[in-house]
Amino acid sequence: MKNTLKLTLIIVFCFQFNKIQAQYTDVINSNRPGESQSAFSVGTKVLQFELGSYFIREKRNIYPNYEVSGYGIDFDVHYGFWKETLELSIQGVYQNDMKSFNNNASTNNKRSNFKNFNIGAKYMVYDPNKNKENKPNIYSYHANRGFKLSSLIPAVSVAAGVNFDGKNNPYTSSTAQGISYRGTLITQNNFYGGWVFVTNVIIDRIGNDQTDLSYILTLTHSINPKWVIFGETQGIKSDFYADNLFRIGAGYLLSKNLQFDSAICLNTKDTPSILNINFGISYRLDRHDITN
Numbered sequence: 001m002k003n004t005l006k007l008t009l010i011i012v013f014c015f016q017f018n019k020i021q022a023q024y025t026d027v028i029n030s031n032r033p034g035e036s037q038s039a040f041s042v043g044t045k046v047l048q049f050e051l052g053s054y055f056i057r058e059k060r061n062i063y064p065n066y067e068v069s070g071y072g073i074d075f076d077v078h079y080g081f082w083k084e085t086l087e088l089s090i091q092g093v094y095q096n097d098m099k100s101f102n103n104n105a106s107t108n109n110k111r112s113n114f115k116n117f118n119i120g121a122k123y124m125v126y127d128p129n130k131n132k133e134n135k136p137n138i139y140s141y142h143a144n145r146g147f148k149l150s151s152l153i154p155a156v157s158v159a160a161g162v163n164f165d166g167k168n169n170p171y172t173s174s175t176a177q178g179i180s181y182r183g184t185l186i187t188q189n190n191f192y193g194g195w196v197f198v199t200n201v202i203i204d205r206i207g208n209d210q211t212d213l214s215y216i217l218t219l220t221h222s223i224n225p226k227w228v229i230f231g232e233t234q235g236i237k238s239d240f241y242a243d244n245l246f247r248i249g250a251g252y253l254l255s256k257n258l259q260f261d262s263a264i265c266l267n268t269k270d271t272p273s274i275l276n277i278n279f280g281i282s283y284r285l286d287r288h289d290i291t292n
Helices: 141-145
Strands: 046-060 066-080 086-101 108-126 155-165 178-191 195-206 212-222 227-237 242-255 258-267 273-286
Touching: 108 178, 155 195, 242 273
Parallel strands: none
Antiparallel strands: 046 066, 046 273, 066 086, 086 108, 108 155, 155 178, 178 195, 195 212, 212 227, 227 242, 242 258, 258 273
16 A cells, blocks of 8 residues: 555445434434544433444455454444534444464464543534524425535534553554544534435554544435435554455434444455454433433
């Protein structure tokens, strides 16, 4: 890869169930099964849990040749606090696997640890629909259903958090220990017809030698009030690890507070090649306070 992070122009999909006009929504608004964050918060006094399990397989065909197989758990907890535009979160990924080397001195290395653990907050700095009245055009049916240029103006949020990395972690560099920091710029466009486009630009592990630069581009389409399909591309660049990842999947809304989902993740290289299959669930405890 080049030394600069490259943004791909591939159109991809994010995970949302409905066209959002405010922070709080009548049905759960989960970030799963993609990796990007929505620009909108869950709403004040809403506690939301997002949990997934995945199977991972990696294979490197050039020296040092190895294979990795195992499983992991990823989790997110979100809470709307103080204002509609503010959200607190705890996020983490824990993985357990076996790394097998295919050289003359073949060895197996059983590994387990947190790939990341982060506590942070997200704040919306701009909502293009705030204080905006979407009055229908009583003279034109097509005008009410057609594309609007105003939908090109995205909602914008910023997120910041603190990473906690333990010693001797096989999933990070030797310099990524202790406390570091993460900053994220988030944009979101809500288009007519159940399409939502989200971008995340992330600077991670600020403060140590393994500073990661990454982007995530996601787009969603709601097939009906229950089903959504999505796809996503993610680029990662650091001295420790670099990759281009692609995800596709779907979600099902069982009730207004409960969602199930599944996704598959692949990459574009063989150093190593990656196959990841994910299954997840999202649930919220809705005590939303409309007075905030």
